[in-house]
Amino acid sequence: MIRTASLTLLLALAALAPLHAQDAPPPAPPGAASAPAPRPWQSLDPAQQDILAPLRERWDQLPPRKQQHMLKRAEHWATLPPDRREEIRQRIARWQQMSPQERERARANMRRFHQLPPEQRERLHDAYERFQHLPPEQREQLLRQWHHQSIDQRLQGLDRPPPGPPPPRPPPGH
Numbered sequence: 001m002i003r004t005a006s007l008t009l010l011l012a013l014a015a016l017a018p019l020h021a022q023d024a025p026p027p028a029p030p031g032a033a034s035a036p037a038p039r040p041w042q043s044l045d046p047a048q049q050d051i052l053a054p055l056r057e058r059w060d061q062l063p064p065r066k067q068q069h070m071l072k073r074a075e076h077w078a079t080l081p082p083d084r085r086e087e088i089r090q091r092i093a094r095w096q097q098m099s100p101q102e103r104e105r106a107r108a109n110m111r112r113f114h115q116l117p118p119e120q121r122e123r124l125h126d127a128y129e130r131f132q133h134l135p136p137e138q139r140e141q142l143l144r145q146w147h148h149q150s151i152d153q154r155l156q157g158l159d160r161p162p163p164g165p166p167p168p169r170p171p172p173g174h
Helices: 002-016 046-051 053-059 064-079 082-097 100-115 118-132 136-147 151-157
Strands: none
Touching (some): 046 053, 046 064
């Protein structure tokens, strides 16, 4: 089970690396703190090696900043509850099934989403949550309608709540 979790984490880290490329800190300006030192595979503790096992063959060739980033992601992974890990595994599996063009389109959409004003992002997020809580038949019907709409019609639809009750809100602090 631990080996399966490690493989899944490795796949997640490898698949998410392009997604998180925009999250990586910018290079340090000249005169700033020096770059991190390389971390040879043998210097990792057993828990780190277990989680990062899929990268074993390539680990020593990764740039030190990439190694550091992957170590931080592995540390974070170890703190996640099992249901959150499963959610991430499913997202990674969907990402891996996408074509390069679909991945690039997803990245572009994410960049556009993050450039929106906060209130617009919140509206989109709420609309997505409401959509996810609809019965499958209703979601399919709305998707068919959506594919036949112009961009303006789609944006207007964000102001109207879909049929059905709103999704439950998580308690504050979650």
